[in-house]
Amino acid sequence: MKRKASSILARPSPYHSSVTLYEATEEATTVRRSKRIKSELGSSTVPLENEQTIEAARPSTSIEATPKKAPRAKLVKVFKMDEESASSSTPSTTEPPKRKRATASPRKPKPIPTALETPHPAPARWQETYDTIKRMRAQIVAPVDTMGCDQAQLKETDPKNQRFSTLVSLMLSSQTKDEVTDAAVTKLRDAVGGSLSVDAILQADESAIADAICKVGFWRRKTE
Incomplete structure (x- = not known):
């Protein structure tokens, strides 16, 4: 130019x-x-x-x-932008209302089978193996024979207290040896008055229970 x-x-x-x-x-x-x-x-x-x-x-x-x-190009472009902004800002009245989704019905719990339709076959020679272990076990005295959880009921006279003492012994036996569990049950019985009963445990102080069972595993949680 x-x-x-x-x-x-x-x-x-x-x-x-x-x-x-x-x-x-x-x-x-x-x-x-x-x-x-x-x-x-x-x-x-x-x-x-x-x-x-x-x-x-x-x-x-x-x-x-x-x-x-x-x-002219500017005017047309601005006009198009105004139309787009107007269409986006004002909702269309011709659109049909949105339908709400139907809420899903609660699922029915599946029944838990309590027995097998076809029982498992018995292991071969299981009775012979069990009798052999029983004979071998009769010659050995283990701590569970004299200090197991079932031994806690022998020091109670009331049948209700017998069941409760067995329950307490089972609760304390988790992650604990039988010797430690039996000593904790004996110490707890003495701390609550000489007999393991529901009323005696409810009336006992939490610190007294904690001192009695502090040798077992997870004794803080078991005290609660």
Whole structure:
């Protein structure tokens, strides 16, 4: 694109003495005939008639003015944006109401089988193996024979206290040897008054129970 040589007029700034303002004179402006430029809408073109291009020059370089964008393309784009924002902000009245999902009915618990339909076959020669272990065991006295959980009931006379003492002994035997369990049950019986009963345990102090069974495993939880 050919242009005429620009003439620049320099003058001092009225606001600051060290600033020089440069202005292009009338000879720097040219009038071009109409041409067609592409708009922002796509491949369509918009004619622009008598478009004026003005050169603004600096002291050392000159800047070519870019052609103005088509105003029609801007208006159409803004109008489309307004339509989209209006459609997104205002809900459509023609849409059918959403149906609520039906709540799922509670599942019925599956019955737990208490017996096998087909019993497992008995191991081969199990009776012979059991009798052999029983004969071997009869010659050895283990701690469970004299200090097992079933031995706690032998020191009680009331049948209800016998059942309760067996229950207490079983609770204390978890993660504990039989010798330690039997000693803890004996010490607990003495701490609550000589007999293991529900009333005696309820009336006993928690610290007394803890001191009696502190040798068993997880004695804090078992005290509670």
